Amino acid sequence: MRARAWSEPVVSESDELSPKNEPLVAVRLVRTQLPRAPEDKGLAPFEELLEARIRDLSIALNMSTALALAELIEDEVVAPPMPLEVLIENVKLHLIEDRPTRSISSPPPQPLDIDLTTLRMTRDTAGVVRLGPPVSTPSTIASPATPQPQPELDEAREKIDRLNRENEELRKRLVTLARIAEDNRELRAKVEEASVLRQCVHAAQQEAASLLADKQELLEAMRILQEQISGGCRGKR
Structure with a gap:
């Protein structure tokens, strides 16, 4: 008994709307x-036609694994060949020979690198497989890989x-507004600092004026004292 299964990740509604x-x-x-x-x-x-497109893949496989993949397409019933068309673009295969060599004295097998740039493989109803360059046909233009x-x-x-x-755009505006708000806060701080300095200067000016007035009073008192002392000395003579 054989079975084939296919599983896909759960996709939410938001993921379906997002570009893929x-x-x-x-x-x-x-x-x-x-x-x-x-x-x-x-x-x-x-009539049925199986279309496929394989592109931009880089695969590394053991040779035993690649040969075992044939079991996936084997069937107990011989069915008529299904027409198919496969378009391969930019596919790189790195095959590692992991099977034992037939001769003990033979050197170890080297890996095989296959680089397929563009290849078109078709099979008709007679089962004949053809390999060649891609052609501009409706099936290749509107391939299953085309959205x-x-x-x-x-x-x-x-x-x-x-x-x-x-x-x-709103994020950019918010960043600009935040920068402007920060500049405004700095300006307010500078204005408050200037106001405090202005008050200090005004208080210093008032104190200087008061000291100057006291100085004038002291000078006037000293002048009066000097006059009194000078008058007393002349009276004694």
């Missing part, structure tokens, strides 16, 4: 319904982008 990177591996099964003759009964005939138009998601993403831009 283009997938590196994409697969799509295209099924075209064919017209059915009036005398035919049962299911209507159809399909989704008006609602695109509109939601545009709104999110616009809100992000507005939030960024």
Whole structure:
């Protein structure tokens, strides 16, 4: 008994609206319904085409692991070949030979590096596999890796982008306002300091005026005393 399973991470609603990177591996099964003759009964005939795109991957595998991957596509029932089209772009493979060598005296096997820039692999209904350069066909242009138009998601993403831009602009304004508020606080502190200094200067001026008045009074008193002393000395003579 064999089974195949596929699991995906849980995606929230906010993650669905956020922009995502283009997938590196994409697969799509295209099924075209064919017209059915009036005398035919049962299911209507159809044609299927399996499309895939693999891009920008760098994979390192043991040779035994790469050979074991064939078990994933084996089946107990011989089915007719399904047409497929695979477009490979910028894929690098590093294969490590981990199987024992046949001869003890043979040197250890060296790893094999494969660099695929662009490659198109197709298979028809007869099971013939063809390898060649990519061609500009509707299937390659509108490949499964190409995002399909989704008006609602695109509109939601545009709104999110616009809100992000507005939030960024508001953050810049808040930073500017905070800087202006800090400058205003510094100016208020300087104004208060200048006011205190002005009061100190005014008090010092008043004290200096008071001291000057006291000095004048002392000078006047000394002059009077000198006159009295001078008058007393002349009277004794």
